[in-house]
Amino acid sequence: MKKNYFETYNSKLKNLLTLNSKTIQSLNITKSLLKTVKKKKKKVLIFGNGGSAAIASHFTIDLLKNTKIRCINFNEASIITCLSNDYGYENWVKKSIEYHADKGDVIIIISSSGESKNMINACKAAKRKKIKVISFTGHSKNNPLSRITQLSLWIN
Numbered sequence: 001m002k003k004n005y006f007e008t009y010n011s012k013l014k015n016l017l018t019l020n021s022k023t024i025q026s027l028n029i030t031k032s033l034l035k036t037v038k039k040k041k042k043k044v045l046i047f048g049n050g051g052s053a054a055i056a057s058h059f060t061i062d063l064l065k066n067t068k069i070r071c072i073n074f075n076e077a078s079i080i081t082c083l084s085n086d087y088g089y090e091n092w093v094k095k096s097i098e099y100h101a102d103k104g105d106v107i108i109i110i111s112s113s114g115e116s117k118n119m120i121n122a123c124k125a126a127k128r129k130k131i132k133v134i135s136f137t138g139h140s141k142n143n144p145l146s147r148i149t150q151l152s153l154w155i156n
Contacts, residue, residue, distance in 0.1 A: 016156060026153050030134055033151070034069060037106050043070035045101055047093050047122060048110035056110050072100070093122035101126060107133045114143025123148050 019027075037044055044063060048056035053075045060073040074080070074096045083092035093109075101107060107126045111119045114137035123145060126133045135149040138156065146152035 023153065026151055029151055030153070033106055033132060033134070034063075034067065037104070038067065038069045040104050041070070042102065042104040042106070043072060044106050044108060045097065046071065046073045046108045046110070047096070047119065048073075048075075049116050049119070050112075052110040052112055056108075059108070059110075074100075090117040091121055093118045094125040097122055097125045097129070097131070101129060101131050103130060105131055107131055108136065109133060109145065109149070110136045111143075111145055112138045114139065114145035116145070119145055120148065 034044065036042075044060075046056040046060050046063075048054070053073075056073045057075050060071045063069050063071040074093070079096065080092055083095045087095050097107065107122070109119045109122060114135065119135075123133050123135070127148075132151070133149045134151045134153065135145045136153050136155065137143050137146050138154065141154050141156075143154075146154055
């Protein structure tokens with residue numbers, strides 16, 4: 001007998017929500033990094049494109065409100081269009097990091113594909129400043145962004 005839509009959906013959702021030991025370890029490391037940021041009175045900068053920008057905005061507010069960690073995102077149209085116009089779209093996040101990130105801060109990059117040039121350039125800029133980067137990606141498990149971040153959380 002064929003499962004109906006909701007049974008199939010529920011089954012797939014259960015599989016997605018089942019965390020393996022590597023994911024649990026990565027989440028624990030993330031928690032530890034965020035606790036250190038809070039203790040040292042540093043901040044978290046969160047970036048995303050498109051739908052990931054909306055997730056970044058929501059995550060920023062939840063992190064700020066629920067943990068009292070200083071947290072900001074850069075989804076303001078004037079910032080994006082100004083820096084894109086002056087430095088190219090592929091560099092606007094990189095420039096934001098150069099202007100706003102300080103030693104001891106943590107960068108979180110959310111990218112479904114893990115292939116966005118602006119996010120890859122941002123990660124490289126953060127590394128040059130010795131700032132830790134956490135990526136949340138999907139699609140291909142071995143995407144370019146997940147290969148260059150210190151901590152990568154991949155969601156199928």
